[in-house]
Amino acid sequence: xxxxxxxxxxxxxxxxxxxxxxxxxxxxxxxxxxxxxxxxxxxxxxxxxxxxxxxxxxxxxxxxxxxxxxxxxxxxxxxxxxxxxxxxxxxxxxxxxxxxxxxxxxxxxxxxxxxxxxxxxxxxxxxxxxxxxxxxxxxxxxxxxxxxxxxxxxxxxxxxxxxxxxxxxxxxxxxxxxxxxxxxxxxxxxxxxxxxxxxxxxxxxxxxxxxxxxxxxxxxxxxxxxxxxxxxxxxxxxxxxxxxxxxxxxxxxxxxxxxxxxxxxxxxxxxxxxxxxxxxxxxxxxxxxxxxxxxxxxxxxxxxxxxxxxxxxxxxxxxxxxxxxxxxxxxxxxxxxxxxxxxxxxxxxxxxxxxxxxxxxxxxxxxxxxxxxxxxxxxxxxxxxxxxxxxxxxxxxxxxxxxxxxxxxxxxxxxxxxxxxxxxxxxxxxxxxxxxxxxxxxxxxxxxxxxxxxxxxxxxxxxxxxxxxxxxxxxxxxxxxxxxxxxxxxxxxxxxxxxxxxxxxxxxx
Amino acid sequence: xxxxxxxxxxxxxxxxxxxxxxxxxxxxxxxxxxxxxxxxxxxxxxxxxxxxxxxxxxxxxxxxxxxxxxxxxxxxxxxxxxxxxxxxxxxxxxxxxxxxxxxxxxxxxxxxxxxxxxxxxxxxxxxxxxxxxxxxxxxxxxxxxxxxxxxxxxxxxxxxxxxxxxxxxxxxxxxxxxxxxxxxxxxxxxxxxxxxxxxxxxxxxxxxxxxxxxxxxxxxxxxxxxxxxxxxxxxxxxxxxxxxxxxxxxxxxxxxxxxxxxxxxxxxxxxxxxxxxxxxxxxxxxxxxxxxxxxxxxxxxxxxxxxxxxxxxxxxxxxxxxxxxxxxxxxxxxxxxxxxxxxxxxxxxxxxxxxxxxxxxxxxxxxxxxxxxxxxxxxxxxxxxxxxxxxxxxxxxxxxxxxxxxxxxxxxxxxxxxxxxxxxxxxxxxxxxxxxxxxxxxxxx
Numbered sequence: 001x002x003x004x005x006x007x008x009x010x011x012x013x014x015x016x017x018x019x020x021x022x023x024x025x026x027x028x029x030x031x032x033x034x035x036x037x038x039x040x041x042x043x044x045x046x047x048x049x050x051x052x053x054x055x056x057x058x059x060x061x062x063x064x065x066x067x068x069x070x071x072x073x074x075x076x077x078x079x080x081x082x083x084x085x086x087x088x089x090x091x092x093x094x095x096x097x098x099x100x101x102x103x104x105x106x107x108x109x110x111x112x113x114x115x116x117x118x119x120x121x122x123x124x125x126x127x128x129x130x131x132x133x134x135x136x137x138x139x140x141x142x143x144x145x146x147x148x149x150x151x152x153x154x155x156x157x158x159x160x161x162x163x164x165x166x167x168x169x170x171x172x173x174x175x176x177x178x179x180x181x182x183x184x185x186x187x188x189x190x191x192x193x194x195x196x197x198x199x200x201x202x203x204x205x206x207x208x209x210x211x212x213x214x215x216x217x218x219x220x221x222x223x224x225x226x227x228x229x230x231x232x233x234x235x236x237x238x239x240x241x242x243x244x245x246x247x248x249x250x251x252x253x254x255x256x257x258x259x260x261x262x263x264x265x266x267x268x269x270x271x272x273x274x275x276x277x278x279x280x281x282x283x284x285x286x287x288x289x290x291x292x293x294x295x296x297x298x299x300x301x302x303x304x305x306x307x308x309x310x311x312x313x314x315x316x317x318x319x320x321x322x323x324x325x326x327x328x329x330x331x332x333x334x335x336x337x338x339x340x341x342x343x344x345x346x347x348x349x350x351x352x353x354x355x356x357x358x359x360x361x362x363x364x365x366x367x368x369x370x371x372x373x374x375x376x377x378x379x380x381x382x383x384x385x386x387x388x389x390x391x392x393x394x395x396x397x398x399x400x401x402x403x404x405x406x407x408x409x410x411x412x413x414x415x416x417x418x419x420x421x422x423x424x425x426x427x428x429x430x431x432x433x434x435x436x437x438x439x440x441x442x443x444x445x446x447x448x449x450x451x452x453x454x455x456x457x458x459x460x461x462x463x464x465x466x467x468x469x470x471x472x473x474x475x476x477x478x479x480x481x482x483x484x485x486x487x488x489x490x491x492x493x494x495x496x497x498x499x500x501x502x503x504x505x506x507x508x509x
Numbered sequence: 510x511x512x513x514x515x516x517x518x519x520x521x522x523x524x525x526x527x528x529x530x531x532x533x534x535x536x537x538x539x540x541x542x543x544x545x546x547x548x549x550x551x552x553x554x555x556x557x558x559x560x561x562x563x564x565x566x567x568x569x570x571x572x573x574x575x576x577x578x579x580x581x582x583x584x585x586x587x588x589x590x591x592x593x594x595x596x597x598x599x600x601x602x603x604x605x606x607x608x609x610x611x612x613x614x615x616x617x618x619x620x621x622x623x624x625x626x627x628x629x630x631x632x633x634x635x636x637x638x639x640x641x642x643x644x645x646x647x648x649x650x651x652x653x654x655x656x657x658x659x660x661x662x663x664x665x666x667x668x669x670x671x672x673x674x675x676x677x678x679x680x681x682x683x684x685x686x687x688x689x690x691x692x693x694x695x696x697x698x699x700x701x702x703x704x705x706x707x708x709x710x711x712x713x714x715x716x717x718x719x720x721x722x723x724x725x726x727x728x729x730x731x732x733x734x735x736x737x738x739x740x741x742x743x744x745x746x747x748x749x750x751x752x753x754x755x756x757x758x759x760x761x762x763x764x765x766x767x768x769x770x771x772x773x774x775x776x777x778x779x780x781x782x783x784x785x786x787x788x789x790x791x792x793x794x795x796x797x798x799x800x801x802x803x804x805x806x807x808x809x810x811x812x813x814x815x816x817x818x819x820x821x822x823x824x825x826x827x828x829x830x831x832x833x834x835x836x837x838x839x840x841x842x843x844x845x846x847x848x849x850x851x852x853x854x855x856x857x858x859x860x861x862x863x864x865x866x867x868x869x870x871x872x873x874x875x876x877x878x879x880x881x882x883x884x885x886x887x888x889x890x891x892x893x894x895x896x897x898x899x900x901x902x903x904x905x906x907x908x909x910x911x912x913x914x915x916x917x918x919x920x921x922x923x924x925x926x927x928x929x930x931x932x933x934x935x936x937x938x939x940x941x942x943x944x945x946x947x948x949x950x951x952x953x954x
Contacts, residue, residue, distance in 0.1 A: 051832070051953075072834020087829035089822050090945070100822050101833025103815040110814050152833075267542050 001027045001062060001078060001159040001191060003048075008057035010040075010047050010215075017043040019215045021057070025160060030182060030192040032202050034221075034234055035212035036431050037402065041195045042084065044212070045162050049081045050074040072101065080153025081162040086145050090138035095120060097137055098152050116155070123154050127181055142290070143174040150181065161185060162193040167201055171289045172459065172491030179205050197234065198460075199227045235432045245443050248467045251280030255420050255451045260310035260320075262296045262475075270296040272475035273310075278420075278451035283442070285454040285466035285483075288494055293475035294455040295337055298424050301453075302334050303327050314420055328357050331419035335409050335426055337455070339402075343409040346398035350390055351379035353397045354412050386411040387437065403434030410438060414445055421445050424455040439464060459490060542618075549621045550611040556633055557604040564640040565601045568594040573642040575652040583782040589652070593643030600636035604629060646914035655909055656902070657789045660797075661863070663901025665690060665872070667800055668855025669879025670886065670893040671807055672848035676722070678811060678888060679844035680824040680946040684740025685725050687876025688747035689849050692717035693856020695751040698867035699759070701769030701860065710769055711796075711857045718853020719846050721747060726845040730838050733950040744876070752869045759867065767866045772796055794862050796854065803851060808890040820844055824944035827951040837951045852876075878926065888943055903929045 005023040009016065018040045025031045033041045046052045048059060050068030058065050061077060068074040071081075088097045095116045104115035117133040124131045129147045137145060146166060153161055163182070167175045182192055182205055196202050202209060202223070209221040211233045219233050232238050255278045262271035271293045278284045286294050300308040303324040312319040319327050328334070336342035344353050355364040355375050363374040379393040386407045390400055397408055406427065414421065426442065427435040442465060446452045456462050462469055466483040471493035478493045573596075575589040607629040611621045642650050669686045676683035693714035701710025721743055729736040759767045772794035781791040811817035819840055822830040827837045860867050878900050885899075886892030903926040911919050 049832075070834055070836075071832045075834060081832070083832065087826070087832040089826045089829055091825055092822070096818060097829075100818060100830065101835050103818060105815050108814070109816055111818060263542055269542055 002060075003079075003160050003191060004060040004063075005044070005048065006058050006060065008044065008047055008059070009055045010043055010052055011055045017215050018047065018054075021212070021215075021217055023210055023217070025191045025193055027159060027189045027191045028186055029207040030186055030194050030205050031208045031210065032194045032196060032206040032223075033212060034197065034199075034202055034209055034230065036197055036234055037429050038431060039212040039234075040215035041212055042164055043215075045081065045164055045193065045195060048074070049079060049162065075102075075156050075158070078157060078159040079162065080156060080158025080160070082146065082149040082153065082164060082166055084164040084166075084168065086142075086149055088137045088145060088148060091136065093134050093136055094131055094140075094148050094151075095133040097148060098133075098155055102156055119155050120151055123151050127184055129181075142169045143171070143177070146170070146178070147181075158190070160191040160193065162195070164195045165197075166194070167196065167198060169290055169457075171494045172487070173495050175201065199230050202230070203227065231432070237433075246447065248283070248446065249281045249449075251449055253277045253279045253451075254315050255453075256311075256313045257301070258311040258313070260297070260300060260308065260312060262293070262300045262305045263307040264296075265307075270305075270475050271300060271308075274472075274475075274477050276470055276477060276480060278453060280449045280451055281446055283446050283452040283454060283465050283467045283483075284470060284480075285456060285462040285468075286470045286472055286477075287456065287459060287462045287490055288472035290457050292472045294457075294472050295424065296475075297472070298334070298337075298422050298453070298455055301327075301422060302332070331417060333413035333415065333418045333421040335406075335413050335423035337424035337428070339405050339409050340398075344397050344405060347396050349394045350383065350388070350397050350400070350408055351375050351393040353408055354379040354382055354393070356412065382411040383408075386441070401431070403430040406430050406438065407434065410441060414441060418445065418450050420453070421450050422453045422455075425457065426454065427456075427458070427461060435461075459487065462490075463487070545615050545618055546620075547615060549626070550608065550615050553604075553608040553611050553629055556629070557601065557608045560597070560601045560604050560633060560636050564636045565594075565597040568597045568640060569643040570594065571643045571648045573639045574649040575638075575642070576649060577652055578784055579651075582784065584784050586784045588649075591639050591643075593639055596639045597636055600632050600639070603632045604636070607632070641910060641915050641917065642913065644916050645910070650909060650913060653785050653788055655905060656785075657792075658905040658909070659898060659902035660789055660793075661901075662904045663897045664797055664800055664862070665855040665858045665875050666879045666882055666897035666900055667804065667894055668858065669852055669876050670882040670897050671803055671890060672718070672722075672852035672855070673880055673883040674807065674811075674886075674888055674890055674893060675820075675848035675851065676725075676845045677883060677947045678824045678944055679820045679841045680827060680944060680949065680951070681726070681729055681841055681845050682736040682740065682948040683722075683725065683845070683848060684737055684880065685721060685743040685747075685876075686852055686879050687872055687874065688740075688744040689718040689721045689852035690856040690859070690872045690876050690879075691744075691751055691870070692721045692747045693853035694859035694871060695754070695856075695867055696853075697857040698769045698860035699766050702766050705770055707770050707772050707861055710861050711854065714857035714861075715850045715853040718849040718851070718856060720849070722845050722849025722852070725849075726842050730841050730845070730950060733952065736948050736950075748870055751867075755867060755869055763866065769860050769866065771865065772862050796858055796862055799854070803854075804890050804894045811890065821944070823951075824946055827946050827949075831951070831953065841951070855879075884943070900926050900929060 003025040005021055008018055008021040010018040021044055023031070033044070035041045043052065047054045050071045050073055059068075060066070066077060068077065089100070092100070095113050098120055099111065099113060099116040104112040106112050120131060120133040123129065129151065131144060131147055131151065137148060140148070146169075150161070166178060170178060179201065182194065186192055194202070194205060206223040209223060209225075209230070210217055211219050211221060211230070213234065213236055218236070221230055221233060257277070258275050260271055260274045261269065264270050274297060276284065286297065288294055296305055299305045301312050301319065303319070303322055308320060310320065314330060314332070317330065319330065322330075340346060345356065352375070355378065359365050359370060360367050363371065363378060365371050365375070376393060383390060383393055388400070388404050388407045388411065390404060397405060400408070410426070421442075423442065427438050430438065442452060442454065454462070454465050463483070468480055468483055469485060469490065470480045471478045471490060473494065473496040478496060478498055481489065481493070570593070572590050572592045575591070577587075577589060578585045607625055610625060614621055642648055669690055672689060673683050673686050696717035697710040697714035700713030701707060704710070724743055725736075725739055728734040728739045774792055774794055775798070777791040781787040783791070811821060819830065819835050823835060823837050823840045830840075831837050856872070859871055864871065879897065882893045882896040882900060885896035886894065907919070907922040907925050910917065910922055915922070
């Protein structure tokens, strides 16, 4: 089976998400779409999958022009897609999710889930998936949920499988397993479209690489190409992939977390007896797969978790039990994980967002009133300093790109006189150019002598920023290792395997 | 209630745009500590105390008599005679034992099982009945009639809650049940009177319900208006419109426009003679029998058929449904309209079965109680059926006790069904989790 995209253009209003894209995918090959966030990869695939109608251009399957009015038609034509955010109903079982939309039925539309279960077991055995058809999806780890998505496509006899950023939520080990599955699928003659911006995986799995930038195809590359070369093609200028940062000038250990435990609303222990310290001028990065307690750890430090016990001390003062407002006033800068829900008020202006946590103190205002002019001036200064690309500080912050929104959050939190800086996923969904900038600011804060706590699920980011790395798994810190620890070792720790040798500081120092 | 929907009561993690698995630990070896929910044992203690202080220590010296059979019945069972004092003490002891068990379980960090709560509720209601009947002027009550009456009163609630389930399972919050019932009642009365046919009246009621739900669907699905607001507005609209037409048109022409025919009771020979159950289940109008059929069909449809799987998927995760080729908004339209038809039938019950004519705002908030039954029954048709029965029982108690002449003021009795609703919905059933996408319009980017 051969799939061809010819001159696909997709416009949203005046904005062109895809412009004249040509792409050919053949069975038995893995074709990678490489590009930054916002380069138009997902839009292109949604066009192909019938979720979006292309503004111009045509799709050819085995030389015949096709037009999908919806995903159902795309599936019937043999196209399957594993979405970045899984399209699974959390309260349904695996079998129900797989059956949905393509149900085996007896008379009068009565479900025959047994037929579906049989198919799931067949596919599961063939590819070594180990998926229980009767498990409820929300109870499954993300790696298994992803396999359910793949099964969903295979049950429908997908000959072309689109994987949209499939490794974003996986551990390095799970990623390896996924790549192995992709190799099997390729060997069986499936055409795979692999969407990613992670160069390592792209080089490992691809047969063909097409690079997208700002909605256009900017080139094709060979998987043997140099990583820096691919990055430059993707970003549009030379990128320094690994920059040397100065050795940390360590001061005193002013921030200390002792025996911190966080319990969720139904009693799950989300953070389990975590202890660590950060010295002035040091970056401690917390690595781990999403959902292992990192989010709750930072929230507990900021007073956002009601059931937290233990001790969190900054300069000897106990923070636990204080209100979030008082913790901020103590001198803690906090960049939350999800800027759109926790970091910014989308409909507020850039200027208003810039003073969200300090609106009632000089110069932004007093306890009773705001000083709009002072807020504007302050915002304009910060916007210039952080190179936020916006038409004006009065525009709603939601009109900015992800990278610029993140700069607004960072500009608000990185104020003078910080005693602790915490950033959760500081560059998630941010373009490469902005990542460099944001990383530089974080390191600058470190060099100014502030203890810095970073939480990231991106191993590259962790290794780029950290002086020491704490790896979390199931709510525990499995180990704290030096910043130059090997990728393999971190990968094992992220899967919960403790290495025999611990250096520097033990898991519970 | 043990007939809850097949969903575990785990909380949904805070869904962020970035990753919906954000809060949950990744995989196996679940680390949990017991979460002690003290509200259940405390609540049970309060009720036990009430039983001790009011029902036992303040027990009348009379004997409460519960008649089960009429002398004319084919099989006559003897009356149940309960001396108020001793019975109350025995039941209070049962309540105290259940409460102690609840405390013990909670201290050990375990959940209070549903059957224990059910046993407690049953004993409390029994103690209340014995006390209130024993203190009344007339200390004999026809138990079978009390229960049968509850079933009758529950009929519109059950129709209403089935409408709510149909709509909410597909992702549309249906506050407009009240309006659908009222519109059904009105049009059934008018068309029934004009044609002289109960069936024409029933069809008209269905049409009225569908019309109201069509408005709900258009505004909430197509125009993305807040579903709660649309629902409230529809209720006010229907109440205003029917009241206006009633006072300007119906009251002057009541013989031609507001004297509908009524559905006859159909006794199923043989079955209706079974003591207790017979008169309750097998002496109904066609609407009553239809109700059982609808509850059963809806349960089977939702959980055993392709149609139900798709409706539930659309209500839980519409985008996932869309990506497997299910037309989300069409499914929602159909469910809401079907719900309107069911609610319309419930409305017909008011004018074609229980009362002989339409009167202003005659549904009197039953649509909202039906909504409570949906939540209490955890969006499961069978659960909602029993919840509605409970509410019907509370309402009927109020009527029966007023006739018996009880010491409790009738205003307090009138509050009973609503009190039951608040308690039922608020805490006793644990956290009730509805369809995730209910209330959220689906917009295809």
